[in-house]
Amino acid sequence: MNMKTETFTQEVKEYALKNGANLVGIVSVEAIDSKPRIWVGWKIQSYTQKASEIMPEAKSIIVLGYHVWDTIFELAVKRGDKWTYPGYYPLKFIELKMTYYLKMKGFKAIPINRISLKTLAKLAGFGNFGKNSLIINPVYGPWIRFTAILTDAELIPDEPFEDDLCGDCEACIKACPVNALTPYKVDDRKCLVGMHLNDCQDAYYLKLFEKYEPSITKNSHLMCIECQRVCKYGRNLHY
Numbered sequence: 001m002n003m004k005t006e007t008f009t010q011e012v013k014e015y016a017l018k019n020g021a022n023l024v025g026i027v028s029v030e031a032i033d034s035k036p037r038i039w040v041g042w043k044i045q046s047y048t049q050k051a052s053e054i055m056p057e058a059k060s061i062i063v064l065g066y067h068v069w070d071t072i073f074e075l076a077v078k079r080g081d082k083w084t085y086p087g088y089y090p091l092k093f094i095e096l097k098m099t100y101y102l103k104m105k106g107f108k109a110i111p112i113n114r115i116s117l118k119t120l121a122k123l124a125g126f127g128n129f130g131k132n133s134l135i136i137n138p139v140y141g142p143w144i145r146f147t148a149i150l151t152d153a154e155l156i157p158d159e160p161f162e163d164d165l166c167g168d169c170e171a172c173i174k175a176c177p178v179n180a181l182t183p184y185k186v187d188d189r190k191c192l193v194g195m196h197l198n199d200c201q202d203a204y205y206l207k208l209f210e211k212y213e214p215s216i217t218k219n220s221h222l223m224c225i226e227c228q229r230v231c232k233y234g235r236n237l238h239y
């Protein structure tokens, strides 16, 4: 890697942090594309894409992490028959700024979401898969959300995060009100977050929603946070 690449990588990272990202890391296209495709269940019902299919000349992925420090970030708001998630808006703003920044520098840049953002976050060095199936960061715990930008700019990749932060702890597995967790895996057919979005009418689940997904207004509610709330990481920074 030459000096120019090193300097530009540094500039990109500083720009992301200055514009509100809490974590920024680089993953090479080869590193993510060497991973097998994953079946994304839930509403998506398709396999993850390869980065090189989205942009054949792509070289790097800039992964951004945003710390969601308050439960209000877990808001789901319904408009018509569509659910939206305002907690992700700050990240969308940073994503837009970064994309524009790269384009102004003469590079191609596209935000991506049909690639496993958790795998990208691990490869970017943010943290590792926890038993709640979320990426856990040693400082912020599971309270981080991700986005990623694919670009043809050559940037220096970060080292993946390898440590297992959970050890013997199984607090999230015990806390899940619907037993949706087995170590490192969530059952998307059981998880309350996924179900409520499907407008489940089952009386048993409606009781659980009242407790774990409380309504805020007629069209909004908080999403279940039990598997994040009990995690020992990042507690001191969350309200």
Ligand code: B12
Pocket: 035, 038, 039, 040, 041, 042, 044, 074, 113, 114, 115, 116, 117, 118, 119, 128, 129, 132, 133, 134, 135, 136, 142, 143, 144, 145, 146, 147, 183, 184, 185, 186, 187, 188, 191, 193, 194, 195, 223, 227
């Ligand atoms: C579909 C989806 C859901 C579905 C299904 C969840 C699922 N199965 O992953 C539902 C609706 C249930 C859901 C719920 C939530 N989600 Co969601 N979801 C997604 C989405 C769109 C795709 C995830 C996916 O590909 N799932 C398929 C599975 C199989 O993929 P995977 O877990 O990446 O697969 C790897 C692991 O299984 C891993 N693995 C398996 N076992 C082990 C063991 C070890 C030791 C290791 C290292 C790896 C490992 O290997 C696979 C290959 O890499 C992503 C956004 C995105 N584009 O990535 C957000 C995303 C995963 N969700 C996120 C969040 C925050 C949530 C919720 C907290 C709700 C919320 N507030 O937004 C809950 C948490 C539920 C939970 N405990 O996981 C965040 C995760 C942030 C983080 N810290 O990890 C993401 C990344 C969104 C974002 N933009 O930040 N989600």
